[in-house]
Amino acid sequence: MPSDSDASQATAEPEGDLATATQSAPSKQTIGIDPDGDLLLWVGSDLCTVCTPTNMRVCSATMRRASPVWRSMLFGPWSESKPAQGDWVVSLPDDNPQPLQTLLSIVHGNFVDVPRKVEIPQLYDIVVVADKYALLRALQPWAPLWLESVRDLAPNLGGRERLMRAHAAWELGSDDLLSASIRDLVWNVNLASGVDGGFWYLSREPNALLSFDPEEQSGPPDLLGVVTELRLPMIQDMLDFFNRELDSRSDEDNPACRADGWCDTIILGIIWQYFRCQKEDLLPMNAGEYPKAATCLLEHLSNLFTRRMRSIPRLDWGKHDRCPPAPRDKWIKFEVAIKDHERLKSVLLPHHKERLAAQRATIGL
Numbered sequence: 001m002p003s004d005s006d007a008s009q010a011t012a013e014p015e016g017d018l019a020t021a022t023q024s025a026p027s028k029q030t031i032g033i034d035p036d037g038d039l040l041l042w043v044g045s046d047l048c049t050v051c052t053p054t055n056m057r058v059c060s061a062t063m064r065r066a067s068p069v070w071r072s073m074l075f076g077p078w079s080e081s082k083p084a085q086g087d088w089v090v091s092l093p094d095d096n097p098q099p100l101q102t103l104l105s106i107v108h109g110n111f112v113d114v115p116r117k118v119e120i121p122q123l124y125d126i127v128v129v130a131d132k133y134a135l136l137r138a139l140q141p142w143a144p145l146w147l148e149s150v151r152d153l154a155p156n157l158g159g160r161e162r163l164m165r166a167h168a169a170w171e172l173g174s175d176d177l178l179s180a181s182i183r184d185l186v187w188n189v190n191l192a193s194g195v196d197g198g199f200w201y202l203s204r205e206p207n208a209l210l211s212f213d214p215e216e217q218s219g220p221p222d223l224l225g226v227v228t229e230l231r232l233p234m235i236q237d238m239l240d241f242f243n244r245e246l247d248s249r250s251d252e253d254n255p256a257c258r259a260d261g262w263c264d265t266i267i268l269g270i271i272w273q274y275f276r277c278q279k280e281d282l283l284p285m286n287a288g289e290y291p292k293a294a295t296c297l298l299e300h301l302s303n304l305f306t307r308r309m310r311s312i313p314r315l316d317w318g319k320h321d322r323c324p325p326a327p328r329d330k331w332i333k334f335e336v337a338i339k340d341h342e343r344l345k346s347v348l349l350p351h352h353k354e355r356l357a358a359q360r361a362t363i364g365l
């Protein structure tokens with residue numbers, strides 16, 4: 001996608017005519033989506049901290065044909081309709097220039113300016129603007145390529161990008177990607193309702209508790225509930241495993257080690273030492289009290305029951321049959337089972353599938 005500076009069709013807009021159209025006419029470079037177009041769009045605002053305001057010259061008839069929203073805006077009884085004299089200029093201060101430029105390139109047939117691969121925030125922005133102007137159907141040739149390009153996630157991706165991906169999948173009607181996004185959120189993000197109507201998420205990064213703006217769209221309206229309902233049982237299963245192990249080593253009347261040895265004490269000591277080294281409290285009993293992403297708990301328990309337990313001297317079997325390395329073997333089986341748990345195989349509800357199918361029908365996928 002060309003930037004302001006390298007767009008081959010960028011031209012310096014004459015300032016005289018613009019200045020008569022409005023007192024605040026900016027003298028900036030104009031991208032010629034249609035260099036001979038009859039309409040000039042001022043997109044973005046100097047107040048926007050994440051975008052650069054941009055002028056775009058376009059064809060009003062092309063916009064009218066592409067979008068019923070644009071048809072109404074440009075050819076209805078509004079202030080955006082063509083003036084009797086002077087340049088036709090429409091200001092779109094609330095729109096982000098980059099995604100709008102992509103959409104305008106598509107509807108004007110400038111396909112060479114349309115990216116074939118996108119990053120998650122880029123796709124999210126395109127989908128939000130396309131939805132705003134009822135242009136999702138114009139994305140039909142690109143939607144499969146774009147969905148594919150956000151399928152693989154960077155390991156330390158923030159919670160916000162993960163939510164953005166869920167929204168893109170939701171709007172573009174992808175069952176597969178929405179399912180993958182929900183599973184990803186279940187493991188990698190802690191979501192909680194916020195007082196502002198949005199929700200908080202805690203990603204894997206330390207202290208990364210951030211609010212997701214309620215104004216921002218984030219996939220299915222019940223996403224928070226769906227993720228929470230799946231996440232809590234996963235965490236509870238892991239906590240139960242941990243606490244069962246702790247309890248079985250803490251019963252003086254019925255010790256797990258049947259050889260009257262120090263195995264239980266040693267194992268409890270290793271568990272305590274592990275969490276002290278991590279500068280963390282011991283784990284809670286209830287999943288609702290676990291504040292981090294589920295994958296953090298999985299990593300802790302995996303480290304504890306595999307690497308740390310491996311440091312325990314191997315004892316002769318016999319009456320030590322419930323002592324190390326038995327916890328390690330139990331954990332390895334448990335870890336395989338929980339990663340592939342039945343409840344995470346089909347995460348979409350009937351109304352999700354219905355809406356996703358409707359989106360595919362709208363877009364023509």
Ligand SMILES: [Zn+2]
Nearest residue numbers: 257263320323
């Ligand atoms: Zn023992």
